[in-house]
Amino acid sequence: MISPMPDTYYFEDRDAALAAFGARLSEPKLRFFRSFGMDIVMGKREGSYFWDVNGRRFLNAHCNGGVFNLGHRNPEVIQALTEALGRFDVGNHHLLSEARAAVAQALTAGMPGDIEKVVFASGGGEAVDTALKMARGLTGRSGVVSATGGYHGHTGLSMATGDAKYREPFGPQIPGFVQVPFNDLDALDAEVTSQTAAVILEAVPATLGMVVPDTAYMASVAELCAERGALFVLDEIQTGLGRTGTLWAAEQYGVVPDFITTGKGLSGGIYPIAATCYRTGHDRIFEPDPFIHISTFGGAELGCAAALKVLEISSQPDFLERVRAVGESLSKGLEVLINPADGPLIEVRRLGMMLGLVHRTDAEGVLMSKILFDSGIFAVYSNNDKRVTQFLLPLTVTDSEVESAIEIYAGALERLATPQYQTLAKALAPESVA
Numbered sequence: 462m463i464s465p466m467p468d469t470y471y472f473e474d475r476d477a478a479l480a481a482f483g484a485r486l487s488e489p490k491l492r493f494f495r496s497f498g499m500d501i502v503m504g505k506r507e508g509s510y511f512w513d514v515n516g517r518r519f520l521n522a523h524c525n526g527g528v529f530n531l532g533h534r535n536p537e538v539i540q541a542l543t544e545a546l547g548r549f550d551v552g553n554h555h556l557l558s559e560a561r562a563a564v565a566q567a568l569t570a571g572m573p574g575d576i577e578k579v580v581f582a583s584g585g586g587e588a589v590d591t592a593l594k595m596a597r598g599l600t601g602r603s604g605v606v607s608a609t610g611g612y613h614g615h616t617g618l619s620m621a622t623g624d625a626k627y628r629e630p631f632g633p634q635i636p637g638f639v640q641v642p643f644n645d646l647d648a649l650d651a652e653v654t655s656q657t658a659a660v661i662l663e664a665v666p667a668t669l670g671m672v673v674p675d676t677a678y679m680a681s682v683a684e685l686c687a688e689r690g691a692l693f694v695l696d697e698i699q700t701g702l703g704r705t706g707t708l709w710a711a712e713q714y715g716v717v718p719d720f721i722t723t724g725k726g727l728s729g730g731i732y733p734i735a736a737t738c739y740r741t742g743h744d745r746i747f748e749p750d751p752f753i754h755i756s757t758f759g760g761a762e763l764g765c766a767a768a769l770k771v772l773e774i775s776s777q778p779d780f781l782e783r784v785r786a787v788g789e790s791l792s793k794g795l796e797v798l799i800n801p802a803d804g805p806l807i808e809v810r811r812l813g814m815m816l817g818l819v820h821r822t823d824a825e826g827v828l829m830s831k832i833l834f835d836s837g838i839f840a841v842y843s844n845n846d847k848r849v850t851q852f853l854l855p856l857t858v859t860d861s862e863v864e865s866a867i868e869i870y871a872g873a874l875e876r877l878a879t880p881q882y883q884t885l886a887k888a889l890a891p892e893s894v895a
C-alpha cells in the first residue's frame with residue numbers, strides 16, 4: 462500500500478518551501494499557481510501518481526510531455542540506474558564510449574530506413590539545435606521552416622523555430638526562420654525555397670493542440686523537402702518511444718525523415734538524456750573534424766543506462782500492443798461524452814495514447830484543467846489552443862486507472878456544464894462562448 466509522503470524533505474513545511482521558491486526562483490509562477498488554488502509542491506511519486514507534500518494524490522495525465530511514459534520512478538529503470546551507479550558516472554564526452562555505442566545501437570535499431578547515426582544531448586532543445594545546425598551545415602543554407610503554434614525548445618535554434626511569444630522578449634531574432642500553418646501543404650510549398658536548410662515539424666504538435674495531421678501530410682512534406690534539397694527534421698520528443706502506438710510515429714506516417722529527435726521519455730523520468738538520430742550519409746558534416754560538436758552531459762553514461770532500459774521496455778511488441786489497446790479504450794470511453802450541440806466536449810484527438818480533448822472555448826479548456834485538478838487528475842491545456850486539454854496518461858497505466866480517469870473526466874465535464882462554471886466561462890471569454 463502506497464502511503465503519501467507526510468511532509469517536506471528540505472524545508473520545515475510546505476509554506477517555507479513555497480516562500481523560498483517565490484523568493485529565489487519565481488514569484489510570478491508562485492502567484493499564478495496560488496491564484497488558481499494549485500500551489501502544490503510535488504512530494505512522493507510512484508507509478509501513475511504523484512502526491513502533494515501534504516498528501517493530496519494526482520493521477521498524472523500530463524506526464525511532462527512523455528517524460529513519465531513509464532510512470533513515476535519506474536522500478537526497472539531505477540534498478541538499471543542503481544546498477545550503473547556502481548560502475549559509471551557521467552563519463553567523458555571527449556572519449557569513445559561503450560555506453561553511448563550501446564544506446565545508439567538500440568535507438569536506431571527501431572528507426573525507419575537508414576536512420577543509423579546518433580548524436581546525444583542533455584535535453585530536447587539541444588537535440589533540435591543539433592539537427593538544425595547539421596542541416597544548415599550540410600545544405601549550406603540557413604532558412605528553417607516550422608509550424609505556427611509548434612514548439613521545439615527554449616534554446617538557440619530551437620527557440621527560433623517557435624512562436625513569437627517565446628522568443629521576442631529576448632532580443633533580435635535569427636533571420637531566415639519562418640512559420641507556416643501545420644498540416645497545410647500549400648503553405649509549406651510556398652515557403653520552402655532554395656534557401657531552406659530544414660523543415661522541422663512535431664509528429665503531433667502538442668502545444669498547438671494535439672493536432673493529428675492528414676495521413677499523407679508527412680510523406681508529402683518529406684517529398685517536398687527532397688525535391689527542393691531541404692532536410693526534414695521530425696521532432697518525436699513527445700511522440701516517440703511508443704506514445705503514439707508505434708515506437709516512432711514516423712512508422713505510421715510511412716516516412717524516413719533526415720532527422721528524428723528524441724528526449725523526454727528517453728530519460729525514464731530519472732536521468733536526462735536526449736538524442737538527434739539521422740540518416741547515414743549526413744555524418745559527413747563531422748568528417749573533417751569530429752570535435753566541432755560537443756556536449757558535456759550529452760549521453761552521460763548514467764543517462765545511457767536509463768535510456769537502454771527505456772528502449773528495452775518500450776520496443777517490446779506486447780508493450781506497443783497494450784498502448785494501442787489502452788488508446789482505443791480511452792477514446793471509446795471519452796468519445797461518448799462528445800456533445801457538439803450543447804456540451805463542452807466537441808472532439809477527441811488521438812494517436813495511440815496521445816490525446817487532446819477539445820472543448821468549445823479557451824475558457825472551458827482552462828477551467829477544465831482546474832476542475833480536473835480539484836478532482837485528482839493533473840492535466841494541462843495546450844498553450845497555443847487553450848480549448849484543448851492534453852491527456853497523456855503514463856503508457857504503463859492500469860485498466861482500473863484508465864476507468865477511473867474516464868470517470869473523473871466525465872464528472873468534471875458535468876461540472877463544467879453547470880451554470881456556475883458556464884457563467885465563469887462567459888465571464889472569462891464572453892465573445893467565444895457558443
Ligand SMILES: Cc1ncc(COP(=O)(O)O)c(C=O)c1O
Pocket residue numbers: 526584585586587589612613614615663667696697698699724725
Ligand atoms: C516537441 C518538443 N520538442 C522539443 C522540446 C524541448 O525539450 P526540452 O525541454 O527537453 O529542451 C519539447 C519540450 O516540451 C517538446 O515538447
